[in-house]
Amino acid sequence: MIKLDGILLDRLPVEGLTWYRDLISFGTPILSEYSHPKGGSFLYFWCDSNQTITRWMLARVSEATALRLRNGLIPLHLVLPKAVEDDFVYFVDCGEDAKVSVIRLLDCNAIPSAYKPKLGVFVHPQPDTEADSFVVVLDGNWEGEKLFEFEKNIRYCYSFMYSHLRHGIPDFGTLPFRGGFSGYHANNILLKEIPHKDRMWLTALHYSSPGFMRFDAVREIADSIAYLVKSVAEHKTGETEYTLLSAYIKQNQLRKLDSLESFAGINSDWIEHEGPIRSMTLDLGRQLRIVDAESLVELTNGVFKAAQLLRWFYRRIQDMAKQFKLKYVYFPPAIDQAKLLQEFNAPMLGVADDGNKLTSEDDSI
Amino acid sequence: MFGCGTNARKFEMMRFATEILRTPFCPPAEAIARKRIAFRFVQEDLDHPNNNLPPAVIIPGRFPPGHPKHCDSWGLSFFTTQEHAITFYSRISRTSARFAETVGTHVATVQLNEHHGLQTNPNADGHFNLFQSKDFELSKQSSEVALIQ
Numbered sequence: 001m002i003k004l005d006g007i008l009l010d011r012l013p014v015e016g017l018t019w020y021r022d023l024i025s026f027g028t029p030i031l032s033e034y035s036h037p038k039g040g041s042f043l044y045f046w047c048d049s050n051q052t053i054t055r056w057m058l059a060r061v062s063e064a065t066a067l068r069l070r071n072g073l074i075p076l077h078l079v080l081p082k083a084v085e086d087d088f089v090y091f092v093d094c095g096e097d098a099k100v101s102v103i104r105l106l107d108c109n110a111i112p113s114a115y116k117p118k119l120g121v122f123v124h125p126q127p128d129t130e131a132d133s134f135v136v137v138l139d140g141n142w143e144g145e146k147l148f149e150f151e152k153n154i155r156y157c158y159s160f161m162y163s164h165l166r167h168g169i170p171d172f173g174t175l176p177f178r179g180g181f182s183g184y185h186a187n188n189i190l191l192k193e194i195p196h197k198d199r200m201w202l203t204a205l206h207y208s209s210p211g212f213m214r215f216d217a218v219r220e221i222a223d224s225i226a227y228l229v230k231s232v233a234e235h236k237t238g239e240t241e242y243t244l245l246s247a248y249i250k251q252n253q254l255r256k257l258d259s260l261e262s263f264a265g266i267n268s269d270w271i272e273h274e275g276p277i278r279s280m281t282l283d284l285g286r287q288l289r290i291v292d293a294e295s296l297v298e299l300t301n302g303v304f305k306a307a308q309l310l311r312w313f314y315r316r317i318q319d320m321a322k323q324f325k326l327k328y329v330y331f332p333p334a335i336d337q338a339k340l341l342q343e344f345n346a347p348m349l350g351v352a353d354d355g356n357k358l359t360s361e362d363d364s365i
Numbered sequence: 366m367f368g369c370g371t372n373a374r375k376f377e378m379m380r381f382a383t384e385i386l387r388t389p390f391c392p393p394a395e396a397i398a399r400k401r402i403a404f405r406f407v408q409e410d411l412d413h414p415n416n417n418l419p420p421a422v423i424i425p426g427r428f429p430p431g432h433p434k435h436c437d438s439w440g441l442s443f444f445t446t447q448e449h450a451i452t453f454y455s456r457i458s459r460t461s462a463r464f465a466e467t468v469g470t471h472v473a474t475v476q477l478n479e480h481h482g483l484q485t486n487p488n489a490d491g492h493f494n495l496f497q498s499k500d501f502e503l504s505k506q507s508s509e510v511a512l513i514q
Contacts, residue, residue: 027420044429118459
C-alpha cells in the first residue's frame, strides 16, 4: 500500500452520496458512480488493496463528464484526475465490511501515478437504470436552431411510434395530406392519443460540448427510435424505398391533387396511383420492420395518408441519422436489447442507392 | 446434484452457501449447471488459494462506502473464450495497477461440468460467474495455463 501525504480528515465532508451504478467491475466494483442530492456525480475508483484495507479515490465530476464517461465517449485517464471538478480528491481507506478507517484529502497533482488509470480505458456503455429517462449525449458544435430541430424530430418520431405501437395511428379526419399541412399539426393529432404521463418531455438540456438532452419518455418507445436511427445511419435502411416513393409522388404531382376526394377513390386520376403507392408504402414499412405498414394503411383509412405519414416519420429519422453518423449525437444503449431485436424480427438489411436522392423537404407532409 | 435437485439441495452443495444466501437475489435465478470449457484468470501457481476463491473472500469488504454489495462477488469469474478473457484483461488491467496482482497474470483453460456449480449467462464480454460446489477444485479441472501477454 503506497504511503500517501495529504490532509487527514475526521470524516468525509461529502454526505448523502447514493450509489448509482458500477461503470467497471470484476466481481467487485472497480469504478462506481454515485449521485449527490444537490446534483453532480462522484466516482469511487479502486486504487489499492491489501489483506485488510481497500483504498478508493473519491472524486467529483460534472454531470456532462459522467455522461461522456458512461457512454464510452471519453477514456478514464482524461477524467481521473484531469476532469475532476475540484483541485483535490479524497482517498478513502476501508477495512473489512467496507467500514471507513482513514480519509485523506490530496491535491490532484500529488496523486501517485500507480493510482491513476492508464491511457485509453473506456467504459462500455450500459443501459440507463432509470426506465423512464432517456439521455441523448450531444457532441460537436450545435447551432441553437439545429439543436431544437433535433429535439422536435425525436419528439415527433416518438409520438408516431407510440401511437403506432400502443394503440394505432388515430384518424386524421378531413385534414388534407398535402402541401401546407404541417408536421406540427400531425404531431398534435398523435399527441392527443398519448396519455400525459407517457408523452416525451424534454426535462434537461445541457448546452455545451459535450452536452446532453434528458427526456422523460416510455423507454422502450425511445429505444426503438434510437434503433431505427442507427439502422438508417449505418445501413441506409429504407433509403431506396423512401426515395422511390417520394419520387413517384413528386413525378405524378400527387401532392397537388386539389381535392380530398382525389384520395377517396372518386377521382379517376387517383385510381391509377393507388396500387403503386400502396406497394411502395408497404415496401418502406417492411424495411423499417417495427412499423407495420399494412395496419398503418388500414388505420389511416387511405393509402396516400399512410404514405405521407410514413414519409414524414422517415424524413425525421433520416435527419437524426445524419447527426448520428457525424457523431454529433449518441443514444443510450437499449434497456431491453433482446426484446427490441425480437420486435424487429431480424437484423435489418441495408440497401445502398446513391442515385435519385431527394433533398430534405420542408415541414409539410 | 446441481441441475436436477431442489433449490435447497443445490444450495447445500454450494461452497459459501451461508454467505451467498444472505446476499439478495443470489445466486441469480438464471444460473444453471452445465458443461462448458471456460477460461479463468489465475496466479501462475495453480495451487495459489486465490485461484479458487471468490473476490468477497480474497479481499473482504472490497466495496466503496454505501455500495449495495452484490452477488457477483461470491462467484468465480470465467470467460467463454480465451479471446474474450484476454480482451477483457488488457482493458481492465489498465484501469488499476493492482488488477494483475490481484487476479493473476495467467489464464487457465477449465473444463466445467454439471457438478461444479451454477453458472450465470455470459454477458457481452463473454464473462460469467460460477457459484461453485464444494467439490470444485480449479487445479484439477485445468488443462492448460498460459501467460497473458
